[in-house]
Amino acid sequence: MTRYWSPVVHGLTPYVPGEQPKVARLVKLNTNENPYGPSPKALEAIRAATDATLRLYPDPNSEALKAALAERHGLRPEQVFVGNGSDEVLAHAFLALLNHERPLWFPDITYSFYPVYCGLYGIASHLVPLADDFSLRTEDYLPGPAGQAGAIIFPNPNAPTGRHLPLQEVERIVAGNPEAVVVVDEAYIDFGGKSALPLVDRYPNLLVVQTFSKSRALAGLRVGFAAGHPDLIEALERVKNSFNSYPLDRLALAGAVASLADDAHFQTTRHKVMATREVLVAQLAALGFSSVPSTANFIFVTHPKHRAGDLAKALRERSIIVRHFDKPRISEYLRITIGTDEQCQALVAALSEIMGS
Ligand code: PMP
Numbered sequence: 001m002t003r004y005w006s007p008v009v010h011g012l013t014p015y016v017p018g019e020q021p022k023v024a025r026l027v028k029l030n031t032n033e034n035p036y037g038p039s040p041k042a043l044e045a046i047r048a049a050t051d052a053t054l055r056l057y058p059d060p061n062s063e064a065l066k067a068a069l070a071e072r073h074g075l076r077p078e079q080v081f082v083g084n085g086s087d088e089v090l091a092h093a094f095l096a097l098l099n100h101e102r103p104l105w106f107p108d109i110t111y112s113f114y115p116v117y118c119g120l121y122g123i124a125s126h127l128v129p130l131a132d133d134f135s136l137r138t139e140d141y142l143p144g145p146a147g148q149a150g151a152i153i154f155p156n157p158n159a160p161t162g163r164h165l166p167l168q169e170v171e172r173i174v175a176g177n178p179e180a181v182v183v184v185d186e187a188y189i190d191f192g193g194k195s196a197l198p199l200v201d202r203y204p205n206l207l208v209v210q211t212f213s214k215s216r217a218l219a220g221l222r223v224g225f226a227a228g229h230p231d232l233i234e235a236l237e238r239v240k241n242s243f244n245s246y247p248l249d250r251l252a253l254a255g256a257v258a259s260l261a262d263d264a265h266f267q268t269t270r271h272k273v274m275a276t277r278e279v280l281v282a283q284l285a286a287l288g289f290s291s292v293p294s295t296a297n298f299i300f301v302t303h304p305k306h307r308a309g310d311l312a313k314a315l316r317e318r319s320i321i322v323r324h325f326d327k328p329r330i331s332e333y334l335r336i337t338i339g340t341d342e343q344c345q346a347l348v349a350a351l352s353e354i355m356g357s
Contacts, residue, residue: 008120015116018323027320027346029337032188032298034217036272036340038255039265042218045258046251058250060241065253068260069225073197079227081236082256084247086187086211086224089236091117092243093153093207093226096235097181099123102150107136109330111159111185124150134161134292134300138169142176149177155185157193160325160335162294167194174199174206181232183207190215190270191277192295197227204229214297215270216259223248223256273297273338280336280344287351298337300330306355308332314354320347 002010018031066077083089094117098104103124106114118125126149128140141152152173157164174182174196184196186208196208207228213219226236240247248256259266277299281291284301292300302308312324312334323335336347 011119013116013119015113019321021321023319025319027339027343029339029343029347030321030323030335031219032214032296032337033219034214034269034273034297035338035343036217036269038217038221039259039262041262041265042216042255042259046221046255049250049254054250056250058246058248058253060245062248062253065223065225065248065256068257069227072260073227075197075200075227076230078230079200079233081226081228081233081240082248083224083226083236083240084244084252085213085222086185086209086226087113088222088247089209089224089226090153090183090185091120092236092239093183093209094118094123095121096239097207097232098151098153098183100150100180102148102180104151104153105141105149106153107158109134109158109161109327111155111187112325114153130158130161134158134163136163136165136169138165138172138176141173149180151181151183152177153183153185155187156196157188157191157294157296159188159296160298160323160330160333161292161300162188162296162298163292164193164295167196167199170196171199171203174203178205181205181207183209186210188214188296188298190266191297192274200227200229204231207232212256212259216256216266217269218255218259221252221255223252276341276344277338279341280338280348283344283348284351287348287355292333298335300333300335302333303355308334311351311354315347315350318350318354320350322347 062082065082066080069080070077099121103126105126105128108127108129131137182205186195189195199206207226209226212223281299289301289303308324312322315322
């Protein structure tokens with residue numbers, strides 16, 4: 001009975017998340033989850049919070065988490081916004097900060113949720129092509145003959161390429177667009193990139209978004225945050241308080257605060273992921289793959305002789321799932337999440353068998 005749908009719903013093209021199959025003994029390298037699991041202290045805090053106080057609403061302002069984030073990143077709590085995963089934080093940013101008369105600019109190859117939010121909120125967008133090597137050219141984002149952006153968003157490192165934009169280039173984009181909000185989506189920043197968080201104090205048009213899903217291995221808890229000038233944060237709070245007063249539940253708040261306090265687990269696991277990434281890149285190079293330089297917990301690889309779609313299919317037959325986007329410019333690439341050493345060895349063994357046969 002789609003005739004009951006609103007016109008907006010008729011016009012939507014929703015985001016398609018990577019699948020979560022219920023298959024035993026699967027090597028799941030398709031959604032950039034962290035193979036090492038969250039801090040045991042976060043799990044303990046979640047267990048401790050699982051009691052009769054769940055009858056009470058959580059703190060609508062998530063003050064303990066904002067304070068912990070502010071302390072960790074050298075910010076003031078009024079510079080911090082938290083949400084139910086960074087997807088929700090981004091959604092609020094699109095509505096609150098990125099919807100202007102001039103279009104929103106973002107790369108042609110990027111996180112595929114951005115065009116979805118544009119569709120949801122009716123935001124005009126302008127795709128800026130990445131260079132042939134998938135690097136983002138700073139000049140393309142500065143006001144010039146092509147006009148200027150109403151607002152700008154890009155992930156750093158970019159998704160699904162994993163390529164990192166050096167901090168001084170990020171700063172050039174932010175400084176060169178004083179009239180536009182620039183959102184830097186740092187979902188994967190903790191795997192070797194340099195965060196723009198230290199710039200937040202100096203640029204009132206910069207919003208940095210991060211997540212607990214990747215480097216803190218809490219994708220299932222749904223916690224993300226943004227940092228920026230208090231006026232930008234106020235805009236996000238206005239949208240949040242017009243949408244859902246309690247986006248972070250009691251368990252999420254307890255787990256996220258405890259995760260931040262366990263720096264040892266955070267450091268060990270992110271360094272393990274980075275070390276495994278370098279080994280995997282070298283092993284795949286030996287099989288003839290080339291990889292886009294990655295500072296993320298995934299790599300983006302292509303092979304001169306084997307079709308990416310065929311490889312993804314053959315891997316799936318061996319219970320190994322990677323992500324293949326059948327889209328212009330990237331249809332010959334596979335995005336592979338960095339798993340444990342064992343999972344990556346299983347992948348390499350399967351690929352050499354597939355390509356040798
Ligand atoms: N930004 C980018 C670039 C991503 O790849 C993802 C993960 N799909 C997110 C944001 C959202 O992550 P989450 O909602 O789990 O914080």
